[in-house]
Amino acid sequence: MIESFDLTQVNWARAQFALTAMYHWIFVPLTLGLAFLLAFFETIYVRTGLEHWKTITKFWMRLFAVNFAIGVATGIILEFEFGTNWSNYSWMVGDIFGAPLAAEGIFAFFLEATFFAVMFFGWDRVSKRFHLISTWMVAIGSNLSALWILVANGWMQNPVGMAFNPDTARFEMENFWEILFSPVAISKFTHTTSSSFQVAALFVIGISCWFLLKKRHLAVAKRSIVVASVFGLLASGVVAFTGDEGAYTVAQKQPMKLAAIEGIYAGEEGCALCAMGVLNPNMQPGDDDDPYIFAVKLPYVLSILANRDPNSFVPGINDLVYGNPGQGIVGVTDRMDSGKIALDELARYKIARKVGDDQTAEAALALFRQHEDDLGYGFLQKPEEAVPPVALSFYSFRVMVALGTFFPILFIALLFFTMRNKIESQVWLQRLGVLSLFLGYIATQAGWVVAEVGRQPWAIQGLLPVSVARSNLTTATVQTTFFIFLVLFTVLLIAELRIMLKQISIGPEEN
Amino acid sequence: MIGQLDHSVLQVLWWLICSLVGALFIFMTFVQGGQTLLLTTTKDEKAKSLMVNSLGRKWELGFTTLVLFGGALFAAFPLFYASSFGGAYWVWILILLTFVLQAVSYEFRKKPNNPLGPRTHEVFLFINGSVGLLLIGAAIGTFFTGSNFQLNDYNLVSWQHPLRGLEAAFSLFNLSLGLFLVFHARTLGSMYLVNNLIHEDLEGSLRRAAVVNLICSLPFLLYVLGSLLTMDGFAVDPATGQVAMESYKYLHNLLAMPLQGLGFLLVGLVLVVLGVILTTFTTKRSGIWVAGPGTVLVVLALLFTAGYNNTAFYPSKFDLQSSLTIHNASSSHFTLTAMSYIALAVPFVLAYVAYVWRAMDMGKLSSSDISADKGHDFY
Numbered sequence: 001m002i003e004s005f006d007l008t009q010v011n012w013a014r015a016q017f018a019l020t021a022m023y024h025w026i027f028v029p030l031t032l033g034l035a036f037l038l039a040f041f042e043t044i045y046v047r048t049g050l051e052h053w054k055t056i057t058k059f060w061m062r063l064f065a066v067n068f069a070i071g072v073a074t075g076i077i078l079e080f081e082f083g084t085n086w087s088n089y090s091w092m093v094g095d096i097f098g099a100p101l102a103a104e105g106i107f108a109f110f111l112e113a114t115f116f117a118v119m120f121f122g123w124d125r126v127s128k129r130f131h132l133i134s135t136w137m138v139a140i141g142s143n144l145s146a147l148w149i150l151v152a153n154g155w156m157q158n159p160v161g162m163a164f165n166p167d168t169a170r171f172e173m174e175n176f177w178e179i180l181f182s183p184v185a186i187s188k189f190t191h192t193t194s195s196s197f198q199v200a201a202l203f204v205i206g207i208s209c210w211f212l213l214k215k216r217h218l219a220v221a222k223r224s225i226v227v228a229s230v231f232g233l234l235a236s237g238v239v240a241f242t243g244d245e246g247a248y249t250v251a252q253k254q255p256m257k258l259a260a261i262e263g264i265y266a267g268e269e270g271c272a273l274c275a276m277g278v279l280n281p282n283m284q285p286g287d288d289d290d291p292y293i294f295a296v297k298l299p300y301v302l303s304i305l306a307n308r309d310p311n312s313f314v315p316g317i318n319d320l321v322y323g324n325p326g327q328g329i330v331g332v333t334d335r336m337d338s339g340k341i342a343l344d345e346l347a348r349y350k351i352a353r354k355v356g357d358d359q360t361a362e363a364a365l366a367l368f369r370q371h372e373d374d375l376g377y378g379f380l381q382k383p384e385e386a387v388p389p390v391a392l393s394f395y396s397f398r399v400m401v402a403l404g405t406f407f408p409i410l411f412i413a414l415l416f417f418t419m420r421n422k423i424e425s426q427v428w429l430q431r432l433g434v435l436s437l438f439l440g441y442i443a444t445q446a447g448w449v450v451a452e453v454g455r456q457p458w459a460i461q462g463l464l465p466v467s468v469a470r471s472n473l474t475t476a477t478v479q480t481t482f483f484i485f486l487v488l489f490t491v492l493l494i495a496e497l498r499i500m501l502k503q504i505s506i507g508p509e510e511n
Numbered sequence: 512m513i514g515q516l517d518h519s520v521l522q523v524l525w526w527l528i529c530s531l532v533g534a535l536f537i538f539m540t541f542v543q544g545g546q547t548l549l550l551t552t553t554k555d556e557k558a559k560s561l562m563v564n565s566l567g568r569k570w571e572l573g574f575t576t577l578v579l580f581g582g583a584l585f586a587a588f589p590l591f592y593a594s595s596f597g598g599a600y601w602v603w604i605l606i607l608l609t610f611v612l613q614a615v616s617y618e619f620r621k622k623p624n625n626p627l628g629p630r631t632h633e634v635f636l637f638i639n640g641s642v643g644l645l646l647i648g649a650a651i652g653t654f655f656t657g658s659n660f661q662l663n664d665y666n667l668v669s670w671q672h673p674l675r676g677l678e679a680a681f682s683l684f685n686l687s688l689g690l691f692l693v694f695h696a697r698t699l700g701s702m703y704l705v706n707n708l709i710h711e712d713l714e715g716s717l718r719r720a721a722v723v724n725l726i727c728s729l730p731f732l733l734y735v736l737g738s739l740l741t742m743d744g745f746a747v748d749p750a751t752g753q754v755a756m757e758s759y760k761y762l763h764n765l766l767a768m769p770l771q772g773l774g775f776l777l778v779g780l781v782l783v784v785l786g787v788i789l790t791t792f793t794t795k796r797s798g799i800w801v802a803g804p805g806t807v808l809v810v811l812a813l814l815f816t817a818g819y820n821n822t823a824f825y826p827s828k829f830d831l832q833s834s835l836t837i838h839n840a841s842s843s844h845f846t847l848t849a850m851s852y853i854a855l856a857v858p859f860v861l862a863y864v865a866y867v868w869r870a871m872d873m874g875k876l877s878s879s880d881i882s883a884d885k886g887h888d889f890y
Contacts, residue, residue: 087597094589
């Protein structure tokens with residue numbers, strides 16, 4: 001199928017996609033959450049008629065618009081990069097993956113684009129009620145957009161509702177609803193959006209706390225903190241619940257990712273969760289050493305999280321790579337052999353069809369069907385390739401969880417002191433609030449690192465490695481575009497930050 | 512219900528839907544045209560800002576239509592998406608970069624503390640409206656002139672030209688189509704701004720710009736049409752799927768589709784000219800609403816000519832049999848069916864877009880709308 005591939009080119013393509021995605025994800029979580037916060041602020045304004053809520057709404061809306069523009073700019077690159085840098089992927093799974101992208105355009109992008117103009121420019125042009133509806137439409141539209149792209153991402157992590165068609169040499173959709181309502185997709189959507197709500201709440205809190213530290217716009221700051229803290233606290237509950245669901249689905253559908261996240265090499269029953277620790281950097285698949293230099297473990301917790309059973313077996317990297325017959329685990333080594341049979345039989349089938357040899361084609365197809373579940377493993381050169389970067393997955397996960405645990409405590413503290421009208425004297429909390437703005441971004445980026453690095457080497461879990469999904473480009477070509485994007489996005493980010501900081505320094509237009 | 516339709520019917524339907532989205536995008540390039548007019552129509556900063564604010568209320572719609580065009584092609588014709596984007600790499604990357612520049616420029620242009628300054632963003636907008644559209648035109652031109660790619664037995668593409676798609680811009684036909692799009696967008700942009708703004712000095716310049724840009728676009732249009740009617744085309748044998756060159760193929764296609772081919776093309780062109788006449792030689796402001804639908808009809812005619820009547824819409828001149836047709840490049844029957852149900856939302860989307868457009872544009876935009884006492888609600 002693929003004669004040869006240049007791993008360097010693949011790695012540059014991965015780097016380019018990661019660069020675009022990570023830049024994009026600086027702006028998107030704020031859009032997702034701040035859109036709802038704007039809707040809340042404006043709803044309060046419309047219901048109470050109090051002008052200061054309009055002032056609050058318009059201030060945050062200005063920051064929303066600056067952030068939104070650059071989110072859109074990086075988003076278009078991301079959509080088309082599936083084609084430019086992953087063209088084999090685009091063909092092999094385009095029949096399934098393209099549909100959510102098109103649905104995103106129809107259902108979500110037009111809502112956002114159409115009502116954004118009303119929300120931003122329509123204060124004097126449409127009625128109060130219509131303006132409020134427009135703000136809600138932007139919030140719903142941006143989150144609907146997240147739904148479709150995360151359904152697509154969820155499908156890549158857990159490919160369901162499709163079958164391989166050997167005649168077209170691609171995967172084809174068989175059940176739309178199974179893809180849309182896949183537990184992985186649902187958990188991805190709910191966890192990602194709710195954590196984005198936290199980021200937006202922290203953004204509002206961070207800037208409001210800065211106003212408090214500077215003794216400026218105190219009323220705007222305090223009102224904003226109350227609404228953002230309530231929103232953030234509610235979102236934190238959803239984040240915790242969906243995080244637990246996410247861990248369960250990862251354990252069931254992507255056990256290698258779980259093993260990497262936990263740094264487990266030898267699986268065990270009644271498996272403990274490493275709450276915090278330091279990995280042994282010399283550990284390699286197949287080693288029997290202790291994977292941790294230091295670890296604080298919670299007994300049985302990982303077995304409970306992974307299988308809802310404290311005594312259940314959680315496989316480690318060695319079990320998954322080399323197999324564990326006692327636990328009924330077929331290793332990557334065996335699956336590679338099976339995958340190579342699938343690839344050979346697919347090639348035999350294609351040749352037989354070309355020359356009209358129906359009998360050979362039928363026999364090859366039958367054998368292919370027996371091994372097609374291991375198709376992706378046939379592309380691997382050695383079993384250890386199936387192991388994602390362990391340290392990056394392990395530490396990113398702990399950063400995400402630690403910060404995710406801290407945020408609700410912060411929201412409660414802020415609410416407590418603001419409601420008791422003592423926030424102005426709590427300088428330590430105001431400073432912590434400003435710092436947490438950045439922590440929110442670190443947490444959400446770490447979450448994506450866990451999700452995407454943890455599933456390497458697969459573009460489509462178990463079916464299509466990134467080395468095959470790539471476009472047929474030279475390394476120099478991809479390197480060039482990588483640096484073009486790096487420079488462009490960085491320049492735009494610097495411009496955005498300077499504009500944003502100026503807008504914050506100008507502050508709300510209070511009478 | 513839709514699932515009972517034949518696969519080939521769904522393929523025809525989806526080429527229609529993609530063509531419609533593409534045609535609406537070309538209509539929306541009045542935004543790009545307006546962006547290039549910024550540097551040539553006025554030196555008055557307030558007038559310029561008025562133009563930016565008028566265009567700024569619409570740029571996202573055009574942008575979104577382009578994104579939907581890409582998404583719809585991905586979903587309905589994934590082999591085109593994979594072959595063209597992964598193959599003609601540089602042409603698409605450059606197009607995308609110009610749209611990145613557009614996306615930030617409206618919001619950032621006048622914002623204080625912006626290290627790039629307003630002039631840089633005006634240049635960005637000009638690049639998007641000129642280079643971006645030129646390359647889009649060149650890319651669309653390859654629907655008729657062909658590209659340099661080959662597909663293997665697994666439908667994976669390898670591009671056979673070192674310029675990776677940029678070679679399209681060196682074909683006179685493609686280049687002419689690109690330049691036509693640039694000047695046509697300026698024509699549309701002038702008419703849109705005449706319709707949307709109240710500004711005495713600008714109005715006169717814009718009304719003149721409509722006819723000047725129409726005249727500038729004519730040589731390129733005539734070359735494109737002349738070539739199209741006389742060139743060999745990439746014909747598909749419906750029985751075997753084999754692709755072969757056919758003399759006057761696109762003329763045959765236009766004649767074979769008297770309504771949606773030749774009819775749309777002629778009526779569309781007449782409407783565009785009529786829109787310009789209304790704008791330049793009368794006091795009416797509605798030229799855009801005549802030339803706009805005209806543009807949609809012309810683009811539909813061109814895309815129908817490229818894709819229907821047993822024609823390869825994305826032909827390979829390197830290997831004829833690698834050429835893409837709406838039948839061999841499409842998604843499965845199941846996916847096209849599912850997508851068709853999703854597409855039932857399109858009329859609803861168009862309805863609310865039209866409603867909001869009307870609600871926002873009921874009152875024309877004037878200098879008082881972007882005065883300092885309006886706070887920061889403008890670009």
